[in-house]
Amino acid sequence: MRRNWTQPGWPNFQYDSASVEPLERRFLLSSGEILGAVRHVTSEERGRLRIELLSEEAMRTSAIEGEVLDRSSVQSSLRRQFGLTADGAPSRPREQGVAEMMVDAYSNYAAPLTHDTLCRWHGMLLSHDHSLETIGAYRRHDDAMQIVSGRIDQPTVHFEAPPSAQIQGEMNTFVDWFNRTAPNGPAPLPALTRAALGHLWFESIHPFEDGNGRLGRALAEKSLAQNIGQPSLIALAYTIERDRNGYYDQLATHQRTLDVTDWLLWFAETVLKAQQVTLTRVAFFIAKAKFYDQFRNRLNDRQAKVIDRMFREGPDGFKGGLSAENYIAITGTSRATTTRDLKQLAEMGALRRTGERRHTRYWLMFGYERKEVSDHPRSGNAYFAEGGR
Numbered sequence: 001m002r003r004n005w006t007q008p009g010w011p012n013f014q015y016d017s018a019s020v021e022p023l024e025r026r027f028l029l030s031s032g033e034i035l036g037a038v039r040h041v042t043s044e045e046r047g048r049l050r051i052e053l054l055s056e057e058a059m060r061t062s063a064i065e066g067e068v069l070d071r072s073s074v075q076s077s078l079r080r081q082f083g084l085t086a087d088g089a090p091s092r093p094r095e096q097g098v099a100e101m102m103v104d105a106y107s108n109y110a111a112p113l114t115h116d117t118l119c120r121w122h123g124m125l126l127s128h129d130h131s132l133e134t135i136g137a138y139r140r141h142d143d144a145m146q147i148v149s150g151r152i153d154q155p156t157v158h159f160e161a162p163p164s165a166q167i168q169g170e171m172n173t174f175v176d177w178f179n180r181t182a183p184n185g186p187a188p189l190p191a192l193t194r195a196a197l198g199h200l201w202f203e204s205i206h207p208f209e210d211g212n213g214r215l216g217r218a219l220a221e222k223s224l225a226q227n228i229g230q231p232s233l234i235a236l237a238y239t240i241e242r243d244r245n246g247y248y249d250q251l252a253t254h255q256r257t258l259d260v261t262d263w264l265l266w267f268a269e270t271v272l273k274a275q276q277v278t279l280t281r282v283a284f285f286i287a288k289a290k291f292y293d294q295f296r297n298r299l300n301d302r303q304a305k306v307i308d309r310m311f312r313e314g315p316d317g318f319k320g321g322l323s324a325e326n327y328i329a330i331t332g333t334s335r336a337t338t339t340r341d342l343k344q345l346a347e348m349g350a351l352r353r354t355g356e357r358r359h360t361r362y363w364l365m366f367g368y369e370r371k372e373v374s375d376h377p378r379s380g381n382a383y384f385a386e387g388g389r
Contacts, residue, residue, distance in 0.1 A: 004204055004255050005162050011173065011204075013197055015261040017190075023268040024190040030275040031228045037282040038233075041289070049285050051078050053233045053278070054106065057221075058098045061214050061237035064244055069095050078103065093128035098214070100124040105218045109225035109232075113178045115171060118207070121218060125211045132209050138167045139209045159255050161206035170205045177201075178219075182226050191227035195220045196267035197260070204255050224271070235277040239270055284315040291364070295350050302331040303341050307350070310364055321354065321361025 004010060041049060055075045062069050076089035077099035091099075101124040111117070115138075123136030134140050145161040162170055178198055181189040189197070199220045206212045217237050225232040240247045246266075254263040288311055299307060309330050310322060318326065327338045342362060345351040351362040 002256070003160060004258055005170070007258055009258055011177075011201055011258075013201075013258050013260045015193075015197075015259070015264050017193065019261060020190070020193055020264050020268055023265070023272060024192050026272055027192050027268070027275070028228075030272065030279070031230075031232075034233070034275060034278055034282065035230060037279060037286075040286060041282075045285070045289055047082070047084065049282065050106075050233065051075055051082070051084075052285065053235070053281060054078055054099075054102050056281075057235065057237045058095075058102055060235075060241040061217050062098060064217075064237060064241050064247070065213055067094075069098065074099055097125050097127055101214075101218060105222050106225075106231045109222050110229075112182070113175050113219075113222070115175060118171075118175075118215065118219075121215055122208050122211055125214060129210065134209055138171065138207045139164050141209070145206050159204075159206075159252060161204065167205065167207050171207050174198075174201055174205060178223070183229075191224055192268040192271055193264060194227065195223040195271070196264045198223050199267065200251065200254055200260060200263055203251055233278060234271065235274045235281065236271060239274040239277055243270070280315050291350070295348065298348060299345075299350075300341070302333055302337070303345055303350075306330050306341075307345075307364070317364060321363050322351070323361055 038046060038049070052075075055071060055078055058074045058078075059069050059071060070092065072089040073092045073095040077091045077096040079085065080091060081099055081103040101121045104121065104124065108117075119136050119138070126132060126135050129135065139145065141164055145164070146159070179185055180187045181194050199216050202216045202219055203212060208215065217240070221232055221234065221236060224234060224236075247270075250263055250266050254260050295307075296304075306322070306327055310318060324335065324338050324342065327333075327342060328335065331338070331341075333341070342351065342353075346353045346362065349365055352365050353360060353362055355361050
């Protein structure tokens, strides 16, 4: 089947707007929930929350492309970009680049889209990659721009983008559309519809030598933020990465047609899932802050190290719970000291113990209301039982 950009009518996508309307309403309601949840944290905590959410997105948007980043380096780079005190972790070029791009997209979400914006993001993201012919500008090479997988000698071509000679014209049309369909533009589109169309369109043009996926997801975040009038902090890349194959399948399918209703529905549902992830992470952050308010000064160095490691696992916690062997591996302490430390943590109410003997496991207890939640499917964390999403 022919590529979408070769078909009559390109780039006029067709879709059933009525089928997306209920999802658009849910998006706006969930956006209000997120903004309301964030208001429950102090300004200082809000800054830490922003770093945590953006660093997770930086890690995940890179992971979608098979690139593994160092979390501490990403967070250190983000702190520097926001003018905060860095924690001393090294800021490596790869991590610094994605952090710069994400902070620029976050801070300037309301600004109209320009070619300079996209080229600046590309320069930030890939300034470390000396293998590319063109960085910070649209591609210029004569070779076909193909999305391939499989063996080098027998590649599978999933999509071929427009030739480089067409890119400037294609991007002129795209940038004009993006700004005209903004909330304050002459032809505004609903949030999910605009972000979904924009992402598919950008990925179909594939205007850069590399980095198009990461730039396209940043562009979707900018689009959503403009529609809600706030930086979105939606866990979009996190959610896409969890269904990476489905994401690529949907793109491949809808880069061969101009009928994109199913793509809009898939993308909309993905954004709604991402919003729920964000709500969970905000509640987790609030519960974490309350936990440390209660226990910070009661933990010895070993206990503090383990608790910090448990929190780094996120809302789901350690898979299967914390064992004595985990504790020993993290702290390097003896079994006797481990038994004493864990017993003390359980007695003070910082951890909840389940099981016996070699099946004994420990779970973080969030908040102040200690409810029994052993039947809860989400790791037994008490904050889920307290109404935190």
